[in-house]
Amino acid sequence: xxxxxxxxxxxxxxxxxxxxxxxxxxxxxxxxxxxxxxxxxxxxxxxxxxxxxxxxxxxxxxxxxxxxxxxxxxxxxxxxxxxxxxxxxxxxxxxxxxxxxxxxxxxxxxxxxxxxxxxxxxxxxxxxxxxxxxxxxxxxxxxxxxxxxx
Amino acid sequence: xxxxxxxxxxxxxxxxxxxxxxxxxxxxxxxxxxxxxxxxxxxxxxxxxxxxxxxxxxxxxxxxxxxxxxxxxxxxxxxxxxxxxxxxxxxxxxxxxxxxxxxxxxxxxxxxxxxxxxxxxxxxxxxxxxxxxxxxxxxxx
Numbered sequence: 001x002x003x004x005x006x007x008x009x010x011x012x013x014x015x016x017x018x019x020x021x022x023x024x025x026x027x028x029x030x031x032x033x034x035x036x037x038x039x040x041x042x043x044x045x046x047x048x049x050x051x052x053x054x055x056x057x058x059x060x061x062x063x064x065x066x067x068x069x070x071x072x073x074x075x076x077x078x079x080x081x082x083x084x085x086x087x088x089x090x091x092x093x094x095x096x097x098x099x100x101x102x103x104x105x106x107x108x109x110x111x112x113x114x115x116x117x118x119x120x121x122x123x124x125x126x127x128x129x130x131x132x133x134x135x136x137x138x139x140x141x142x143x144x145x146x147x148x149x150x
Numbered sequence: 151x152x153x154x155x156x157x158x159x160x161x162x163x164x165x166x167x168x169x170x171x172x173x174x175x176x177x178x179x180x181x182x183x184x185x186x187x188x189x190x191x192x193x194x195x196x197x198x199x200x201x202x203x204x205x206x207x208x209x210x211x212x213x214x215x216x217x218x219x220x221x222x223x224x225x226x227x228x229x230x231x232x233x234x235x236x237x238x239x240x241x242x243x244x245x246x247x248x249x250x251x252x253x254x255x256x257x258x259x260x261x262x263x264x265x266x267x268x269x270x271x272x273x274x275x276x277x278x279x280x281x282x283x284x285x286x287x288x289x290x291x
Contacts, residue, residue, distance in 0.1 A: 020278075021278040021279070022278070024274045024275070024277055024278035025274070025275055025278045025279070027271070027274050028270075028271040028272060028273075028274035028275035028278065029271065029275070030271070031267045031268055031270055031271025031274070032268045032271040032272065034264060034267055034268070034271075035264040035265060035267065035268040036268075038264070039264075087167075091170075094174075098177075117258060120262070121261070121262070121265065123180065123181040123184065123185075124181065124262070124265040124266065124268075124269060125265070126177050126180060126181065127177060127178050127180070127181040127182075127269045127272065128265060128268045128269055128272060129174075129177055130173070130174040130175065130176065130177025130178030130179075130180075130272060131174065131178055131268065131269060131271060131272015131273065131275060131276070132174070132272065133170045133171065133173055133174030133177065134170075134171050134174035134175065134178065134272060134275050134276050134279065135272070135275045136167070136170055136174075137167040137168070137170040137171035137174065137279070137282060138167075138171070138275055138278065138279035141278065
């Protein structure tokens with residue numbers, strides 16, 4: 001069976017295009033995980049400080065929230081990185097990112113400078129949630145645990 | 151590898167997944183469209199900021215950056231030439247982050263840098279996957 005050539009401007013074959021796409025998916029997952037995994041480690045390594053921050057945001061049961069947030073960031077970030085249960089993990093992380101952006105950054109900031117910083121951070125969180133929704137739709141590609149277990 | 155296995159490896163999208171990817175494109179594009187619009191409607195102010203970052207030809211750079219953000223954002227939103235638009239916008243995001251957010255002593259800059267990398271990651275996922283069924287690309291075949 002011959003491999004049909006793809007209509008690519010680079011003149012690459014379908015198989016080559018597939019490999020590039022898998023690499024792009026892996027790169028995308030690494031870049032997303034590089035936000036959430038360190039954030040989770042930071043949250044978990046300073047539970048009392050994190051709890052005080054969440055209490056300041058008016059969230060209930062701040063210590064439990066700190067543990068939940070830290071474990072969600074670290075755990076879901078790691079799942080997205082290795083590509084295990086990727087669609088579910090990415091969906092959960094998208095919901096988390098949107099909620100965290102809303103609770104942590106929407107309408108926050110005591111002066112104009114801080115308010116601008118918070119609104120930028122909120123816009124970025126929304127965009128990150130969007131990227132994770134796309135990952136939930138696409139799946140992790142072949143360079144993932146999901147693919148190897150299948 | 152045979153054609154059959156390549157075809158079989160293509161994901162079959164459910165309606166839910168297509169709707170999710172569309173919603174993801176909406177959320178991912180808003181920031182670029184708004185940021186580009188803000189730059190194009192305040193060219194001299196943005197050019198002053200770019201000059202302070204040491205970028206060359208600040209006014210020209212402002213117009214180009216603004217257009218890349220607005221047009222790239224709209225392309226992602228409607229799903230037009232999505233793979234190319236998402237790749238360019240992802241690379242643009244990495245370049246912009248390198249130009250503006252590399253002050254590692256400033257915790258806010260580090261946070262913005264990480265968030266920007268995650269946004270670029272989302273764009274690369276979109277570039278790999280394409281826009282899904284609910285897009286101009288899909289309608290055009």
